[in-house]
Amino acid sequence: MSTCAEFVRTQNISGTDSKVSRLSRQNREILQSEVITFACIPEFPHSHRYNLLMSKKLILFLIPFALAIAGIYLYFNFRRTSARTAQVIQWLRDPSSHPELMMTAGARCGDAPFVFPTDGMAGFIWDDSFRPGHRHQGIDIFAGTDVGVTPVYAAYPGYLTRQADWKSTVIVRVPEDPLKPARQIWVYYTHLADANGASFISEQFPPGTTEVYVETGTLLGYQGNYSGDPNNPVGVHLHISIVKDNFGSFMNELEIDNTYDPSPYFNLPLNANRNKEDVPVCN
Numbered sequence: 001m002s003t004c005a006e007f008v009r010t011q012n013i014s015g016t017d018s019k020v021s022r023l024s025r026q027n028r029e030i031l032q033s034e035v036i037t038f039a040c041i042p043e044f045p046h047s048h049r050y051n052l053l054m055s056k057k058l059i060l061f062l063i064p065f066a067l068a069i070a071g072i073y074l075y076f077n078f079r080r081t082s083a084r085t086a087q088v089i090q091w092l093r094d095p096s097s098h099p100e101l102m103m104t105a106g107a108r109c110g111d112a113p114f115v116f117p118t119d120g121m122a123g124f125i126w127d128d129s130f131r132p133g134h135r136h137q138g139i140d141i142f143a144g145t146d147v148g149v150t151p152v153y154a155a156y157p158g159y160l161t162r163q164a165d166w167k168s169t170v171i172v173r174v175p176e177d178p179l180k181p182a183r184q185i186w187v188y189y190t191h192l193a194d195a196n197g198a199s200f201i202s203e204q205f206p207p208g209t210t211e212v213y214v215e216t217g218t219l220l221g222y223q224g225n226y227s228g229d230p231n232n233p234v235g236v237h238l239h240i241s242i243v244k245d246n247f248g249s250f251m252n253e254l255e256i257d258n259t260y261d262p263s264p265y266f267n268l269p270l271n272a273n274r275n276k277e278d279v280p281v282c283n
């Protein structure tokens with residue numbers, strides 16, 4: 001213990017920098033005593049150099065484990081998406097080759113509360129992952145057509161809002177969640193514009209629209225490829241998600257935790273954790 005204290009005290013005297021010397025005598029004593037206390041807690045006889053060597057060895061030892069964990073993470077994250085992705089790519093090349101993957105606008109699967117909002121293939125579903133750390137918050141329905149061609153309809157009745165700066169998005173407030181009437185939910189529809197942001201939203205809903213009642217099947221607009229970056233548009237599709245309510249407002253749709261698993265609303269296997277490979281359909 002005394003050896004340790006001596007060592008630190010020597011360090012302090014020889015290594016006193018200008019900042020420390022500007023401190024009052026009292027402060028300096030406090031500082032020194034803290035340094036001593038801190039330095040003396042681990043009573044190891046090792047030198048600093050030895051500790052460094054040990055840290056290096058430890059890091060080298062841990063690298064293979066870190067790589068293995070990263071590999072396992074990537075494997076499980078992408079395996080579930082890759083089989084579906086392969087089907088999407090194949091289908092987009094030639095939509096007529098797999099008509100059985102196609103859903104029709106207005107289709108209701110069994111006793112689902114929501115109808116399918118547009119023609120197309122539900123190529124990416126809730127909690128699919130496109131890149132490490134990414135979790136998809138909704139369903140992507142690909143029409144296989146050009147932009148501005150395939151209609152998008154309301155999947156469920158509610159009150160539509162389109163904020164003043166929304167080119168490609170509308171959101172519909174559903175005061176009573178059909179699955180849990182005590183709570184309010186929001187249904188979010190996006191990519192209804194071309195790459196440059198020319199809107200395909202129905203003229204019924206100009207920018208700044210608030211709380212306009214829409215029935216199931218009301219035409220909202222047309223599928224587009226707007227991403228916000230004209231040089232890097234998305235494939236033509238509708239992204240639809242079910243967003244949580246926070247004291248009367250919709251939460252940030254970009255976070256999966258702010259959305260609900262859409263499976264029970266459509267009565268389709270739309271949760272990637274349970275449906276790892278298949279394109280969901282009901283016919």
Ligand SMILES: [Zn+2]
Pocket residue numbers: 124136138139140239240
């Ligand atoms: Zn999406």
